[in-house]
Amino acid sequence: MIKPEDDIHNALAAADVEEPSQAVAPANSVWKPLSWAKSNLFDSVPNALLTLLALLLLWETVPPLLSWGLFNATWSVADGTAAACRDGTGACWALMGEKNRLMLFGVYPYDQHWRPLLATAIVIAMLATSALRRFWLPALGYAWLGAVVVVAWLMWGGFLGLTYVETAQWGGLPLTLGLALLGIVLAFPLSIVLALGRRSNLPAIKAICTGYIELVRGVPLVSVLFMASVMFPLFLPEGVTIDKLLRALAGMTLFTAAYLAEAVRGGLQAIPRGQEEAADALGLSYWRKMRLIVLPQALRLVIPPIVNQFISCFKDTSLVTIVGLYDLLAATKAALADPEWRPFFVEGYVAAALVYWCFCFFMSRYSQWLERELATGTRR
């Protein structure tokens, strides 16, 4: 690529004009921050006022926050009570030391905490691996299959030397991650069917799928979860009971599928009509046409929206708190129910928020990166 400066040099050379001397070189480097500040912060009166206002805001908030969160904070307590925290003026991070197990793993049997920890580590490692395009191989599918079996064994136990732990005792981060992952994975096939149905030529099928999608998108997740937790037991024949966790998962799945279906529909709409017509001309049946021609192209387009949907699914799992499951948020809330540590609820929520934030922030950055990465094939 030719830089504009090169152009000038070439033009100057061609015109046989002497280049301007270096006397008017850029200002001294000491002045750079100042000139930068002048052009970016103080270039006009209103802008300068805005800068001063922002500085005032920072001055009012940052030093107190720092002294609360860092300088005056209590980092650990020796006796396991909050006495030292009550005496101090800063944040009580000692809460983390005392309650981190409860916050991360809920009411899972205390001596077995290594199991959910290992399971979470496996899932996060698998997620990190799957994030890289280099590993998008058939072997990854088998690796996931193996990981799911190992994680299920770790969480449930019951054989090969591990004691059985029922789902009612699961909680914390593993539950949040599991609900979000399973919710999106189970919702995916359903969402493809719904999206295809909504674009179908057959009026009855189109009406059913459109009705489902719009109905679910029109109601809050809370009421879907309530429906799942109160009404699902009524739906089943007498004598059949359904696990509380499974009910919440079913509610999440049905809810996510409707939103995911709209993302998939967006991908389907982006495929030129000629592709379908060409498949028809080749004599492919509807399902082969979709499986071999349309969906592979459409689904590639919707990977970034799917990641975004996963982020909101991850945040939405916090709502299972309301129907009485011990996800990360509910476990944090339970840890803060201890009257001893109750006054330090802000610290507890800040820690939980940090966990959610890390996951969501990196996933959203990943989705942006992926969007650019996947566009390389079509970008000139």
Add this chain to the structure above:
Amino acid sequence: MLSGRQVKQPATLRALVYSARFRGIVYQVAVVVGVLALGWYLVHNTLANLAARGIATGFGFMGQEAGFDIGEGLIAYSAADTYLRALVVGVLNTLKVAVLGIALASLLGLVVGIARLSRNWLVARLATFYVETVRNVPLLLQLFVWYGIVTALPGPRQALDLGLGVFISNRGLKVPVPEWHDSYWPVLVLLAAAFIGLFVLRRWAINRLYRTGRPFPWLSVGLAGLVVLPWLGLVLVGAPLVWSIPELKGFNFQGGADLSPEFAALLAGLTVYTASFIAEIVRSGILAVPHGQTEAALSLGLSRAKTLRLVVLPQALRVIVPPLTSQYLNLLKNSSLAVAIGYPDLVSVANTAINQTGQAVEGVALTMAVFLVISLALSLLMNWYNAKVALVSR
């Protein structure tokens, strides 16, 4: 005419089976029958289960006495009222927080969205920090924090005095309100007249601009009218403006209007959370307007403010309105998280009703139906607005 004869071949079974039309009908019948069978199965099981547990069905319970109290509401309600009235109180509470939340979130979102594009580096960074922090933390967690902060405030006796008779304590926010007086009617009429006048003036000014090319500052004149006319009315009727100011009497405040802690926490949470999404929508909308438009407007001699108002914003609105609609709908649906912090919205009232009567099916169905109706009404309104701002093409 060989081909013609082929077309007129009698419809054999084989031809029928392979015709796309016939197959389509078969598939549809199969799916409809399947859905109906599933529905019948679920209803059958539900009825059997309800009968086994001795739970009544139908909406008969709506006329019965509710027997529970509701903390706050826009209409009078007592525990002796019916379930129907309790649910109406819940719906109104949902609408109250949704309408206020939408207004405040739009305002905050607009400001932050523009701040993210500011040429001022510091302001842009602060806005980015706000958006990235708030967007990536679940709303429910934020609500817990807001609620915790509001309830951890000092009691009414040590309430924070914000001046002008505004107090914050763990009983919520207390603000002074003007006391109603019958002689205020003319003032209200004048206020309404000023509003109508504003719209008439706008229409006339735009008409004149198109006819003669001469602009008229309708907005400033109209806003001045909005302030001056009611004030004039106040002076004319000679009504002394009496404020009901919150005063500490005993253990709590008397007088003034108040926002309950639950409402304040929910409103703050919904506003701050939704505004971070609206800010991104506003930003992308403004960025979607090609920079050439701004340059062209400036070169025509329009001021910066006029460029923004007349050239950039109308075009940005086309990009902004559709996603904004879904954010408004999200705010409405998220208001149902009220149930977690005890604000008596529709979901939490319906929940209490379900717990008391056991009629879960009716309660959940009713909640969903009400949300669907409100969502539909809101999206119709936004679609109408969208059609107004959309690009008029051939």
